[in-house]
Amino acid sequence: MKHKKLLISLTVILLLLASLTVTAGAFGYLDLGFSKSGGRIYVNGAEFSGTLKEAVTLAGGGGTVEIEGTVYTTPVGDPSRSNEPILHDITIKGRDFSAAIVLKSGYYGDIYNKTDVLTVAGANVAIRDLTIDGGFRIDFPLRIFAWAENVSVENVTARRGTRGAVNILSDKNISLKNVRADDGAQSGFYLDGGLDGAGISFLDCSTRGNFRTGVLVRNCYGAVENLDLSGITCFENTFSIEDRIGGGINNNGIAYPMSILLPPKNKDGEPIKTDAAAYFNVERQYRHYRYGISPAEYAGAKAFIDAERYGMNTRFYYLDESVAASNRTEIETVILTETNVFPKIQSFFARLFHTVKNFLS
Numbered sequence: 001m002k003h004k005k006l007l008i009s010l011t012v013i014l015l016l017l018a019s020l021t022v023t024a025g026a027f028g029y030l031d032l033g034f035s036k037s038g039g040r041i042y043v044n045g046a047e048f049s050g051t052l053k054e055a056v057t058l059a060g061g062g063g064t065v066e067i068e069g070t071v072y073t074t075p076v077g078d079p080s081r082s083n084e085p086i087l088h089d090i091t092i093k094g095r096d097f098s099a100a101i102v103l104k105s106g107y108y109g110d111i112y113n114k115t116d117v118l119t120v121a122g123a124n125v126a127i128r129d130l131t132i133d134g135g136f137r138i139d140f141p142l143r144i145f146a147w148a149e150n151v152s153v154e155n156v157t158a159r160r161g162t163r164g165a166v167n168i169l170s171d172k173n174i175s176l177k178n179v180r181a182d183d184g185a186q187s188g189f190y191l192d193g194g195l196d197g198a199g200i201s202f203l204d205c206s207t208r209g210n211f212r213t214g215v216l217v218r219n220c221y222g223a224v225e226n227l228d229l230s231g232i233t234c235f236e237n238t239f240s241i242e243d244r245i246g247g248g249i250n251n252n253g254i255a256y257p258m259s260i261l262l263p264p265k266n267k268d269g270e271p272i273k274t275d276a277a278a279y280f281n282v283e284r285q286y287r288h289y290r291y292g293i294s295p296a297e298y299a300g301a302k303a304f305i306d307a308e309r310y311g312m313n314t315r316f317y318y319l320d321e322s323v324a325a326s327n328r329t330e331i332e333t334v335i336l337t338e339t340n341v342f343p344k345i346q347s348f349f350a351r352l353f354h355t356v357k358n359f360l361s
Contacts, residue, residue: 039069042095052076052101056085056092064091067099067130074104075138077119079145088122094130097155102133103141116167121145128154134161136185143167144174146221151175159183164190164216165207171199176231183209187216187240189232193256194222202231213240215264219256230262230271237266303334 041048043055044063052073055065077087094100103117116139117132125148132141141158142165144151149172157180158165165181167190168174179202181188188207191200207214214234217224218241229239241258263272303324324334 039067039071039099041071042066042068053085056087056090059090061089063089064093066093066095067101068095069098070100070102072102072104073117074107075115075117075119077121078115079119079121086122087118087120087125089124090122091126091128092118092130093126093128097129099129100131100133103135103138105135107137116140116143116161119143119145120148120151123149123151125150126152126154127156128152129156131157131159133159134165136160136162136183139163140167140190141165144170146170147172149173153177153179156180157182159209161185164188165210166190167192168195168200169221171195171197174200175203176201176205177203179205181205181207181210185211187213188234189215191215191217191224191227192221193217193219193224193258195224195227197225197227197259197261200227202229205231206233206235208235210236213238216240217258217260219258223256223258225257225259227260228262229260229264232264233267233269234264234272235267237272239264239272303336305332305334 041050041052041055043058043065044060045066048055048058050058052065052071053076056076059065075081076085078084079086092101101117107115117134118127118141120127120143127142134141138161140161140163142153142156144153144167146169148170151170151173152175153166154175154177156178159180159182161183162185164184164187166176166179166188169192171194184190184207188210189205214236215229215232215238217227217229241260266272303321305324305328321334321336328334
């Protein structure tokens with residue numbers, strides 16, 4: 001009798017796991033490898049049987065590519081690849097809000113092989129009314145290159161990138177309206193300088209389900225100035241800055257400046273004022289990482305400084321007490337920390353809970 005009950009229990013567990021896997025695959029949480037397109041592509045109003053990449057080429061200047069259902073694709077628009085069509089003077093849109101562009105199985109990208117689902121490197125580009133899904137196998141579902149200009153993104157959900165969901169490298173009249181940047185491994189919106197915020201606008205945008213933070217801003221390639229991020233709602237209540245104090249040095253040996261006019265808002269519509277997780281890693285000299293996650297992530301820190309920088313309250317963590325002392329200002333105090341195994345255990349379970357919560361939500 002006991003063996004029979006055990007067998008029944010195991011059978012129920014296996015059925016539940018199978019059900020969960022199928023459900024997760026259906027909702028896009030797992031990439032099950034099925035890349036058969038049930039969608040259709042239309043070029044300038046006429047149905048087209050080729051690939052999305054071929055459709056972009058065929059559309060021509062001022063043309064329109066429309067998506068119906070789910071269309072699987074190889075990466076499109078990467079200017080570093082030969083014979084790649086550049087997204088320029090074109091509109092890519094969904095025929096209804098169920099339209100989706102999904103990365104085809106077999107394509108992967110990481111920090112050393114920067115690949116994206118859609119890369120905008122031209123001018124006069126509109127993307128709207130669809131979902132772009134990287135399947136956690138590619139840098140970003142959507143990247144807007146530094147030389148892109150007059151780019152409009154509206155009613156778009158970008159999700160599941162190995163670094164982020166939407167990467168913005170240009171400040172030349174870039175407009176994002178009702179854009180969701182979700183489920184990024186590092187962040188949702190990922191902005192990298194140099195950028196002048198006067199040329200970038202966010203309206204009714206949001207981000208959620210990201211592993212580290214909702215919005216990440218870096219000054220890696222130049223100054224980041226006048227950014228207004230108040231049009232973004234971060235459901236994680238996190239906003240992060242990576243100040244490349246040594247990684248972004250100009251010719252005079254001075255760090256590129258960073259200026260945030262208005263931070264993103266939390267889910268209650270209030271400006272995010274505190275980001276309590278900056279990190280100074282002596283193994284990577286003169287870089288600050290700031291991710292807005294639990295201090296348990298910084299179990300190895302020997303000291304920290306609470307400071308008011310970037311227009312918000314910030315806690316900078318240091319692995320070396322002497323480095324913290326050398327970086328303090330006259331009005332700042334170095335606070336020593338006690339490191340032990342408990343924060344690391346706490347951090348592990350916090351990450352596990354966050355992953356399960358996102359999976360089930």
